[in-house]
Amino acid sequence: MSKYLLNKFLYTVDRDPSLVERYRADPRELVTWWEESLSNALLNCPTPEASTWQRLTDEERSALIEHDHCKLFELGAHPFLTLTLFIAMFERDNTEPLEYQKAFGARMAHFSLPYPDIAT
Template identity: 75%
Template structure:
C-alpha cells in the first residue's frame, strides 16, 4: 500500500475544481489518467522533475475509482483528505446541512481504536 500516493491523489484532486468535477463524474477515467500523468510528478514542484516508480495497487485503484472512503480509510488513507474531497463532490447531493459529513462518519463507525495507521 502506498499511502503516500493515495494521499497525494486526494490532495491534488481536491485542490483543482476541474479535477474534483472530473473525479465525481468519471472516477475510473480520472484515476487512470492521474496515475499515468500525475502520480510521478514531484508534489508542488513546477520544474518538470518526476519519478518513475509510483503506482497504485489494484486495491487502491479500485477503492479510489469506486469512491469507497471506508475502504480507503481501512487502507490507511488520511481521513481528512478523503473527507474534504468527498464533501466537495457529494455535499451538494444532500439538502440537510452536514448530511454528507454525518453519513461519512456513520459509514466509519464500525472502526474502533486503534484506527488504521495514517502515517506516510
C-alpha cells in the same frame, strides 16, 4: 501499497475544481489519467521533475474508483483528505446541513481503536 500515493491523489484532486468534477463524473477515467500523468510528478516542485517507481495497487485503484472512503481509510488514506474531497463531490446532493458529513461519519463508525495507520 503506497499511502503516500493515495494521499497525494486526494490532495491534488481536491485542489482543482475541474479534477473534482472529472472524479465525480467518471472516476475510472480520472484515476487512470491521474496515475499515468500526475502520480509521479513531484509535489510543489518549481521545476518539472518526475519519479517512475510508484504505482497504485489494484485494491487502492478500486477503492478510489468506487469512492469507497472506508476502504481508503483501511488502506491508510488520511480521513481529512478523503472527507474534504468527498464533501466537494457529494455535499451538493444533500438537502440538510451537514447531512453528507454525518453520513460519512456513520459509515466510519465500525472502526475502533487502534485505527489503521495513516502515517505516510
